[in-house]
Amino acid sequence: MKCISCYREIKDTVKFCNYCGTKQPADRAAYELEHPELADALPEEEVKKILEEQERERQEQERLRQELEEQQRQEEQRRLEEQQRLEEQRRLEEQQWLEQQQQQEQVIDIPMDEVPEGYAQPVIPSESDIAPHVTPSASDGMSTELVTTSPRMAAPTKQCFECGQIIPATAHVCPYCGAPVQQSYGGNHTEITQMVPQGYQPPTPAPTQQPVINIQSGSSGGNNKKILIAIASVLAVGILGILGYFLIQRNKATYINTDTKSLYFSRKGGDKTLNVSTDGTYFDVDAPKWLTATKTESGISFNCTALDGNDDRSGVIIIKSGSQSCHVDVVQRAYATFIRLSETTVSQGRDEGDHNITIESDGGDFQIATSPDYCTVSNLTDQGFTLHIDYNSGKHRDGTIKITDGKNEASLTVSQKGVCSSCGGKGRVNCSKCDGYGWGYYDDYWGYDGGTCPYCNGTGKKTCSKCGGSGIR
DSSP: OBOTTTOOBOOTTOSBOTTTOOBOOSSHHHHHHHOGGGGGOOOHHHHHHHHHHHHHHHHHHHHHHHHHHHHHHHHHHHHHHHHHHHHHHHHHHHHHHHHHHHHHHSOOOOOGGGSOTTOOOOOOOOTTTSOOOBOOOGGGTOOOOBOOOSSOOOOOEEEOTTTOOEEETTOSBOTTTOOBOOOOOOTTSOOOOOOOOTTOOOOOOOOOOOOSSBTTTTBOHHHHHHHHHHHHHHHHHHHHHHHHHHHHHHTOOSOEEESOSEEEEOTTOEEEEEEEEESSSOOEEEOOTTEEEEEOSSEEEEEEOOOOSSSOEEEEEEEEETTEEEEEEEEEOSSOSOEEESOSEEEEOSSOEEEEEEEEESOOOOEEEEOOTTEEEESOOSSEEEEEEOOOOSBOEEEEEEEEETTEEEEEEEEEOOBOTTTTTSSEEEOTTTTTSSEEEEETTTEEEEEEOTTTTTSSEEEOTTTTTSSBO
8 A cells, every 4th residue: 555645565464664754544444435545646756756866955954054164164264364464563553663662762862063064153151051061073074162061961842833843942943844943942941043044955854754653642534444345244254144144044955744635614614723744944825815814823723704606616736845835726616525423413411411412524515404493402503512302201212413514414313211102101001911910821732721820920010121110211
């Protein structure tokens, strides 16, 4: 025989498919009558081809997943190397800036032998204001006496009003921008004022590299942009990785099955649930327009609209997960093709009582065709109804309830105990041998005898065989 789920050949004696594990029905013949699609199942060779194709697709998906993981690993390595390079560059720029600041803060002392020619003779103050002076020799190329303070001290620094650079307080020309400078000493120092001689051209200052990073303010425009670019790259790679992972997971399924291959709805419609089993993460549903599908934790819930016409309608539900798919036939009956009740006979004592009857059918528009007057049917649905039987104060009674949907019907026989009609509720009846006299009986072998009847011991009465002497049947 064939498995009801994967349609592969299995032994007739097994209860579970040794390929997919699906439980096989106990009544195989009845199941095949309700599921004719088993006769159209694929042969074993085609099933093997389908399984081999599924395995090849699974291996290809695994290869793509490994390639994507390798690309992500290489991208992460490149990101780390770029981050290290940017960090090293930032550290070098910070060190250069610190060195430059230290150089600018150093005291600059210009020797007198480096004073350019053409300077005017300095004004020599009185001896009471300054310390002893030094007169250079004629071999130095200068006959001017240079007056300094004693002891000799490093000249203080000040800021150029033109370029803003830090320069020695004794400088007459800014060594950075060449602008002329007037200077003066205050406090206990003798004021010395020197003017730039006419026609003097100051030397062109060497270009000064400006710091790249502003450590005091804690901001760096270039580095901030690079850091933002790096962060954006990492986020982009992460997003692509997540999308790639979900795409792989979405197409990762190697199988998808349902707990049934056919759904039946009655004329009224209603809701039914289809359980789905798959190793994929996602699955899609394609159903006829008269069905509304809603995904649940265990599968799919379908809501079917009511049928207005007198003809059946059918369709196919397609469930996909990656490259895998399965089909489920769906039919909505205009009228039932079969009606089966959970009980065909109900027995009730003289007291009243209720019985719950279950209906198994592919219909749903059920009607009560006939019913005894002492029986009441309530809560009639597609799944069953409730039968109430009244108290019986009379004789035993029997009746029949018929449930119909279109041309099909199901019958339920109702039997209720009452007063025995044979003994009238007394439990004893006249002896049939002596006709209740107790003597003058008739024996089948000896014939008529006028003595005491041995069959009733002369009482003329015997226990009622219909009710067993209880008077109730």
